[in-house]
Amino acid sequence: MPAPQPIDLLVSGGTLLTLAGPAVTIDDAAVGVSGGKILFACARREAPAVIPRETLDAAGCLVLPGLVNTHTHLPMTCFRGLADDLPLMEWLHDHMFPAEAKHVNREMIYRGALLGMAEMILSGTTTCCDSYFYESSVVQAALDAGVRIVAGQGFIDLSPPGAAELASKAAAAEKFLSRWMPLSPMVTPSLFCHSPYTCATETLRLVKRIAVESGVSFMMHLSETREEVDIIRSRYGTRPVSYLERNGILGERTALVHCVWLDEDEMDLLAASGTAACHCPESNMKLASGIAPVTALLARGVAVGLGTDGCASNNDLDMMLEMDTMAKLHKAATSNPAAMDAETTLRIATIGGARALGLQDLVGTIEPGKRADLIVVDLRRPHLTPLYRPCSHIVYACRGSDVRDTIIDGKVVMRNRELRTIDVQKAMDDVREIAERVKKDGR
Amino acid sequence: MPAPQPIDLLVSGGTLLTLAGPAVTIDDAAVGVSGGKILFACARREAPAVIPRETLDAAGCLVLPGLVNTHTHLPMTCFRGLADDLPLMEWLHDHMFPAEAKHVNREMIYRGALLGMAEMILSGTTTCCDSYFYESSVVQAALDAGVRIVAGQGFIDLSPPGAAELASKAAAAEKFLSRWMPLSPMVTPSLFCHSPYTCATETLRLVKRIAVESGVSFMMHLSETREEVDIIRSRYGTRPVSYLERNGILGERTALVHCVWLDEDEMDLLAASGTAACHCPESNMKLASGIAPVTALLARGVAVGLGTDGCASNNDLDMMLEMDTMAKLHKAATSNPAAMDAETTLRIATIGGARALGLQDLVGTIEPGKRADLIVVDLRRPHLTPLYRPCSHIVYACRGSDVRDTIIDGKVVMRNRELRTIDVQKAMDDVREIAERVKKDGR
Numbered sequence: 001m002p003a004p005q006p007i008d009l010l011v012s013g014g015t016l017l018t019l020a021g022p023a024v025t026i027d028d029a030a031v032g033v034s035g036g037k038i039l040f041a042c043a044r045r046e047a048p049a050v051i052p053r054e055t056l057d058a059a060g061c062l063v064l065p066g067l068v069n070t071h072t073h074l075p076m077t078c079f080r081g082l083a084d085d086l087p088l089m090e091w092l093h094d095h096m097f098p099a100e101a102k103h104v105n106r107e108m109i110y111r112g113a114l115l116g117m118a119e120m121i122l123s124g125t126t127t128c129c130d131s132y133f134y135e136s137s138v139v140q141a142a143l144d145a146g147v148r149i150v151a152g153q154g155f156i157d158l159s160p161p162g163a164a165e166l167a168s169k170a171a172a173a174e175k176f177l178s179r180w181m182p183l184s185p186m187v188t189p190s191l192f193c194h195s196p197y198t199c200a201t202e203t204l205r206l207v208k209r210i211a212v213e214s215g216v217s218f219m220m221h222l223s224e225t226r227e228e229v230d231i232i233r234s235r236y237g238t239r240p241v242s243y244l245e246r247n248g249i250l251g252e253r254t255a256l257v258h259c260v261w262l263d264e265d266e267m268d269l270l271a272a273s274g275t276a277a278c279h280c281p282e283s284n285m286k287l288a289s290g291i292a293p294v295t296a297l298l299a300r301g302v303a304v305g306l307g308t309d310g311c312a313s314n315n316d317l318d319m320m321l322e323m324d325t326m327a328k329l330h331k332a333a334t335s336n337p338a339a340m341d342a343e344t345t346l347r348i349a350t351i352g353g354a355r356a357l358g359l360q361d362l363v364g365t366i367e368p369g370k371r372a373d374l375i376v377v378d379l380r381r382p383h384l385t386p387l388y389r390p391c392s393h394i395v396y397a398c399r400g401s402d403v404r405d406t407i408i409d410g411k412v413v414m415r416n417r418e419l420r421t422i423d424v425q426k427a428m429d430d431v432r433e434i435a436e437r438v439k440k441d442g443r
Numbered sequence: 444m445p446a447p448q449p450i451d452l453l454v455s456g457g458t459l460l461t462l463a464g465p466a467v468t469i470d471d472a473a474v475g476v477s478g479g480k481i482l483f484a485c486a487r488r489e490a491p492a493v494i495p496r497e498t499l500d501a502a503g504c505l506v507l508p509g510l511v512n513t514h515t516h517l518p519m520t521c522f523r524g525l526a527d528d529l530p531l532m533e534w535l536h537d538h539m540f541p542a543e544a545k546h547v548n549r550e551m552i553y554r555g556a557l558l559g560m561a562e563m564i565l566s567g568t569t570t571c572c573d574s575y576f577y578e579s580s581v582v583q584a585a586l587d588a589g590v591r592i593v594a595g596q597g598f599i600d601l602s603p604p605g606a607a608e609l610a611s612k613a614a615a616a617e618k619f620l621s622r623w624m625p626l627s628p629m630v631t632p633s634l635f636c637h638s639p640y641t642c643a644t645e646t647l648r649l650v651k652r653i654a655v656e657s658g659v660s661f662m663m664h665l666s667e668t669r670e671e672v673d674i675i676r677s678r679y680g681t682r683p684v685s686y687l688e689r690n691g692i693l694g695e696r697t698a699l700v701h702c703v704w705l706d707e708d709e710m711d712l713l714a715a716s717g718t719a720a721c722h723c724p725e726s727n728m729k730l731a732s733g734i735a736p737v738t739a740l741l742a743r744g745v746a747v748g749l750g751t752d753g754c755a756s757n758n759d760l761d762m763m764l765e766m767d768t769m770a771k772l773h774k775a776a777t778s779n780p781a782a783m784d785a786e787t788t789l790r791i792a793t794i795g796g797a798r799a800l801g802l803q804d805l806v807g808t809i810e811p812g813k814r815a816d817l818i819v820v821d822l823r824r825p826h827l828t829p830l831y832r833p834c835s836h837i838v839y840a841c842r843g844s845d846v847r848d849t850i851i852d853g854k855v856v857m858r859n860r861e862l863r864t865i866d867v868q869k870a871m872d873d874v875r876e877i878a879e880r881v882k883k884d885g886r
Contacts, residue, residue, distance in 0.1 A: 080828070081835035085774075085784040119825040285771035286839070288780035315839040316826050325768060328728035329775075331528075337731035341528035382562040383759050383843075385523070385871045386878030392524035396729070396758040400826075401844040428828045435829030 004049040008410055009033040011376065014058030016041060017390055019065055019350055020367040023343050025390055031063060033372040036185065036410035041366045054412060056405050060380045062390050064346075065366050066126025066373035066408060067319040068353030070278040071257045071307025073132045074141070075112035077119070078103070078434045080311040088225055088287040096312060100133070103438055109137040111430040116317055117145030118422045123318045123400020126373035126408045129255075129278070129307070129357055131192035131219065136179060139187055146413045146421045148373065150357050151180065152192030152219050155207055157200050166206055173210045181214070185362060185371050186409060190217040195224070196240055197231045201247055208249050217358055218249065219278075222256040225289045229261045241266035250275045255356050257307065259297070260290040267293065271300035276356035279348075281326045283309030291333045294326075295340060305353030318400040323349050327395050342391040376405040447492035451853055452476040454819065457501030459484060460833055462508055462793055463810040466786050468833055474506060476815040479628065479853035484809045497855060499848050503823045505833050507789075508809050509569025509816035509851060510762040511796030513721040514700045514750025516575045517584070518555035520562070521546070521877045523754040531668055531730045539755060543576070546881055552580040554873040559760055560588030561865045566761045566843020569816035569851045572698075572721070572750070572800055574635035574662065579622060582630055589856045589864045591816065593800050594623065595635030595662050598650055600643050609649055616653045624657070628805060628814050629852060633660040638667070639683055640674045644690055651692050660696045660801055662721075666709075667701040668732045684709035693718045698799050700750065702740070703733040710736065714743035719799035722791075724769045726752030734776045737769070738783060741791075748796030761843040766792050770838050785834040819848040 009032070016029030018041055030047035032039040040047055076096075083095035109132060120128060130138050131152035142149035153176035155169055173191055180189035191211045193199045199207075204220075211218040223229055223240045232240045241262065244250050250273035257278040262270070270277065279294050297304055306326060308317045323345050330340035354364030363373045377398060379387055384397055406414040413421050452475070459472030461484055473490035475482040483490055519539075526538035552575065563571060573581050574595035585592035596619040598612055616634055623632035634654045636642045642650075647663075654661040666672055666683045675683045684705065687693050693716035700721040705713070713720065722737050740747055749769060751760045766788050773783035797807030806816045820841060822830055827840055849857040856864050 078829065081831045081840060084832075084835045084839060085781050087780050091780070115825055115828060122825060282771060285775040286780065288774040288778050288782070290778070291775060315835065318826065318842075321764065321767075321842070324764070325771070328725060328768070329772075331731040332728040332734060332772075335731050335733070337530050337534070337729065338528050339731070380871065382558055382565060382867060382871060383761065385558060386521065386875050388524045388878065388882065389527075392527045392758065396527060397524060399761075399764070399842045399844065401842065424825060428823065428825060432829050435831065439831065 002049070004051045006051045006053070007032050007034040007039060008052070009054050009056070009407065009412065010050060010052035011056045011058050011063055011374065012044065014061040014063050014376065015390055016366065017062060017064040018366040019347060020365040023391065029063060031366060031374065033407070033410045036371055038366060038368050038370050038372045040368055056376060056412070056415070058376050060378065061404060062377040062379060062394065063374055064377065064394065065350040065364055066375050066406065067124050067349050068127045068305060068357065068364060069120065069125045069307055069317065069319050070129045070255070070305030070353045070356050071280055071309055072116070072128055072130050072317060073310030074116035074128070074130050074138055075109045075132050076310035076312040077116045078108055078112040078431055078438070080315050082312060082438065088289060089227065091287065099438060102441060103434065104133050106134050106137045108434050109134045110141050111434060113138040113141035114145060114422060115427045115431045116311065117141055117147045118419060118424050118427050119317045120147060121145065121406045121414050121419060122403065122417070123320060124375040124403035124406060125317065125319050126375065126406060127354070127359065127363055135176065139180060143186065144421065146408050146411050148186050148363065148408055150188045150190055150217065150359070152190045154192050154194060155203055156194040156198050157203055161200050161203055166202060169203060170206060170210060173207060177214050177216060188359065190219055193220045195221040195228065196243060197228050204249055205247055211253065217253045217255060219255045219257065221258055223261040224258040226261055239263065239266060241269050245269055245273070253358060258284065258289070258292065260284055260292045262293055267296055267300055267302070270297065271302050276303040276305065278305045278307045278356055279326065280307045280309040281329050282322055283313045285329065287313055291329060295330050295334055303352065303355040304348055305356030306349045319349055320394070320398045320400045320402070323395045342395040345395045346391050372407055372410040374407050375403050377402050378404040445492070447494045449494045449496070450475050450477040450482060451495070452497050452499070452850065452855065453493060453495035454499045454501050454506055454817065455487065457504040457506050457819065458833055459809065460505060460507040461809040462790060463808040466834065472506060474809060474817065476850070476853045479814055481809060481811050481813050481815045483811055499819060499855070499858070501819050503821065504847060505820040505822060505837065506817055507820065507837065508793040508807055509818050509849065510567050510792050511570045511748060511800065511807060512563065512568045512750055512760065512762055513572045513698070513748030513796045513799050514723055514752055515559070515571055515573050515760060516753030517559035517571070517573050517581055518552045518575050519753035519755040520559045521551055521555040521874055521881070523758050525755060525881065531732060532670065534730065542881060545884060546877065547576050549577050549580045551877050552577045553584050554877060556581040556584035557588060557865060558870045558874045559754065560584055560590045561862060561867050561870050562760045563590060564588065564849045564857050564862060565846065565860070566763060567818040567846035567849060568760065568762050569818065569849065570797070570802065570806055578619065582623060586629065587864065589851050589854055591629050591806065591851055593631045593633055593660065593802070595633045597635045597637060598646055599637040599641050600646055604643050604646055609645060612646060613649060613653060616650060620657050620659060631802065633662055636663040638664040638671065639686060640671050647692055648690055654696065660698060661692065662698045662700065664701055665699040666704040667727070669704055672704045682706065682709055684712050688712055688716070696801060701727065701732070701735065703727055703735045705736055710739055710743055710745070713740065714745050719746040719748065721748045721750045721799055722769065723750045723752040724772050725765055726756045728772065730756055734772060738773050738777055746795065746798040747791055748799030749792045762792055763837070763841045763843045763845070766838045785838040788838045789834050815850055815853040817850045818846050820845050821847040
C-alpha cells in the first residue's frame with residue numbers, strides 16, 4: 001500500500017459532474033488537486049490515499065467544472081444600468097461611447113474589471129474572455145483576482161486608417177502580445193477587432209495576420225443586428241461571413257461574437273472553416289438584436305460558447321442565469337421544448353466555451369491532467385429541493401449565488417462565499433466613486 | 444408637537460419605490476406599519492415621531508412592494524426538475540399526471556406548498572395565486588407561512604360530466620368557498636377550471652356561475668399551446684376566447700392564465716370585457732408553448748400579472764428572475780428594445796398582478812391604508828454595484844436571493860434571510876422524503 005501522498009486540495013463528498021465524456025454523475029466523489037492540476041476525480045472509495053493541505057467538504061453539494069464566460073467587457077461594470085431599454089445604436093452612440101470617451105482610463109478599467117472579477121467568482125465563472133480598452137489593466141485585475149482570462153486587445157477605426165494608423169495598430173498588437181507571452185495557463189492574450197462595420201478591411205487583415213503569426217485567437221463582434229448586415233452588404237456587396245472569408249479572417253483560431261443574423265450559407269462557412277461562435281442571449285434579447293440560430297450552429301458542429309456580454313447590456317455576469325435563459329430561449333425560438341436540453345446547455349457553458357476559446361485541453365471538464373477549475377454548488381436550499389437530476393438543477397434552478405466555493409487553477413478563490421483574493425468592500429467603493437463622477441456628468 | 448405614536452414596525456432609511464402614482468424614488472425614506480397596514484411612506488425627515496416595536500434599517504437597500512406571483516401550483520415543488528426538455532402534452536400526460544395520480548395526497552400538498560412558501564418569502568414574493576388539488580391544504584401552508592394567497596379550488600373533467608358530477612362539483616366549490624369565507628386580507632378563495640379542453644362547457648358555466656354568486660374570481664389556463672386552440676376550434680367551431688365569451692365566462696372577475704395564442708379579436712374581447720391575463724413567460728419558453736402577446740395586451744389596457752407557474756415547469760418561484768426574463772423576452776419578440784421597460788415590468792410584477800387578482804385596493808403599492816407587503820433588497824453586493832436607476836437594478840440585475848427582509852401584512856416573515864414562520868430544514872427534509880418515494884417509482 002503506497003504512503004498517503006501530500007496534495008494541495010481535496011474536494012470530498014457530494015455529487016460530481018465531470019462532463020468528461022458522456023454525462024455521468026459520481027456520488028460521494030473525491031477530486032484531488034495539486035500544482036494547479038486535477039490529479040484524480042472519482043468515487044471517494046476509489047480515490048488514492050492523500051494528505052491534503054486544504055479540504056472542502058462537498059456533502060450535499062454538486063461539484064462541476066467552472067463556468068467559461070466567452071464574451072464580456074468587464075470594465076463596463078462601471079456603467080451597469082446606466083442606460084437600458086434603448087436600441088443598440090442609440091445605446092451605443094448616445095450613452096456608452098460618450099461615457100467611455102469621458103471616463104475610460106487605466107484606473108477605471110482596473111476598478112471595473114476587479115469588481116467584475118468578484119462578481120464572476122461569486123457566481124461560478126472561472127474563465128472569462130474579455131475585450132476592452134487598456135486591456136493590460138484588465139489582465140492585471142484578473143491576475144490579482146486569480147481568474148483565468150483570455151484577454152483581447154481591442155481595435156476600432158474611427159476613420160479610414162492610413163499607413164501610419166495601421167503601423168501604430170501593429171505596434172499596439174505586438175506590444176500587447178509580447179507583454180503577455182509566453183503563454184501562462186492563467187493569461188491567454190488575443191486580438192479583438194470591434195466589428196466589420198467599425199474596422200476597415202485593412203485593419204481586420206492586419207490584425208488577423210498578426211494573430212496567426214503569434215498563434216493567438218482573433219475575435220470580433222459579428223452580425224449582432226440586422227442593420228449591421230445591411231451596412232456590410234452595401235459597403236462590400238456581400239454578407240458579413242462571406243466578407244470575412246474573402247479576407248482570410250475565418251478559421252480555427254477565430255471566434256465571432258453574437259452571430260445573430262446568419263443565413264444557411266454563412267453557417268456552413270463557419271462550420272467548414274472551424275470558426276467558433278460566442279453566444280450572448282441575454283444581451284441580444286435586451287438590445288432586441290435578435291435570436292442567434294444556435295441550435296442550427298450546433299447541428300453543424302460549430303464550437304459554440306456562452307457569454308454574458310458586458311454589464312451595461314445584460315446587466316450582470318451571472319452565467320448560471322445566462323444558461324437558464326439560453327435553454328429557454330432556444331426552446332421558444334424553435335418551438336421545440338427538447339431543443340437546448342439541460343446537458344447541452346451546461347456543456348456549452350463549460351467545455352463548449354473552452355473549445356471556442358481554444359482552451360479545451362486546459363479547462364472545461366474535470367479530468368486528471370486538466371487545470372483545476374471547479375465549483376461547488378450548495379443544493380441544501382429551498383429552491384434546489386428536491387433533487388432529481390443535477391443538470392436540470394444547474395440550468396433551470398440555480399443562480400450564481402448558489403455557488404459556495406470557487407477553485408481556479410487549484411486555488412480556492414472563494415470559500416463559503418468569502419472571497420480570498422479581492423477586498424469586496426473596497427472594490428465596490430472604488431466603482432461607486434467612478435459612478436458618482438459619471439452621474440455628475442448627467443449621463 | 445404630538446407625542447410619539449407606538450407602531451408595530453418602522454423600515455427606516457434606504458431608497459423607497461412606492462409605485463403609487465408615477466414612479467418616484469424617495470431617498471432616506473421611512474415606512475411605518477401598524478395593525479398590518481401602512482401608516483406612512485415618505486422621506487424620513489417628514490415622517491411622524493413613532494416608537495416602533497421593531498425596526499429594520501434599510502440603509503443601502505431598496506424598499507419596494509412585495510412581488511405578486513399570479514400563477515403557480517405550489518405543491519409541484521415536490522416534482523421540481525422531475526422531467527424537463529419535453530413537449531407540454533408529453534410532459535403532462537407521461538410525467539406529471541402519472542406522478543400526481545400516484546403521489547398527490549393532503550400531506551404531499553401541504554409539504555410541497557410549505558417549501559414553496561419558503562422559496563417565495565426568500566425571493567420577495569408576498570402574494571401568490573395558487574391552484575391545485577386539495578387546495579385547502581395549500582391555504583393552510585400559506586396561513587402557517589404568513590404568505591398572502593388567492594387560492595383556487597381546481598376543477599377538471601376526466602370524462603363528460605353528468606348531472607351527478609356537476610352536482611358534486613357545485614358542492615365542492617361551495618364547500619371550499621364557505622370554508623374560506625368571509626374574506627380575510629390573507630386568504631382570498633377563488634375557483635379554477637383547468638382549461639377549456641379538459642373541462643366541459645357545463646362545468647365552466649357552473650363554476651363561473653358559482654364564482655359570480657359568491658363574488659370571487661374565476662380562473663383558468665387558456666390558449667397555452669397552438670394545439671389547444673385547434674382542439675377548441677374543432678370542438679366548438681370557434682377560438683377559445685370567443686368560446687368563453689359565448690358562455691359568459693369573460694369579465695372583470697375572470698383571469699386567464701398563459702394567453703399565448705390570441706388573435707387580435709380575442710385581445711379586443713379580453714380588453715372590452717375587463718378580463719385579466721396572467722403571464723408565465725419562463726414556463727411558456729421552457730415548454731416551447733410560444734410567446735404571449737403581452738405588449739399588445741398592455742396596449743389595450745388589459746390587466747396583466749406575472750406568474751412563475753409551478754416548479755415542475757420553470758423550475759423555480761423566483762419572481763425577480765421572471766421579471767428579467769419577461770422584460771428581455773418581449774424586447775426580443777417585438778424587435779423593440781424599448782418594449783417592456785424596467786418600470787413597466789416592475790409594475791406588472793406588483794400592482795399589475797394585484798389588479799389581475801382583484802387585490803389592487805389591498806396590495807401592490809406602498810401607500811398609507813394598504814396592507815403592509817414590502818421587501819427590502821440589499822444593494823451592497825458586487826453584482827448590484829454601482830446603482831444608477833433602481834428599477835433597472837430590480838429587473839435586470841437582482842435575483843431573489845438579494846431580498847434581505849420580507850414583510851407580509853405588517854409581519855416580518857424574513858429578517859436578514861432568516862425565516863421566522865417556517866422551519867426550513869424540516870420543510871426541505873419533508874419534501875425530500877416525498878421525492879424519494881417518487882424516485883422509487885422510476886418516475
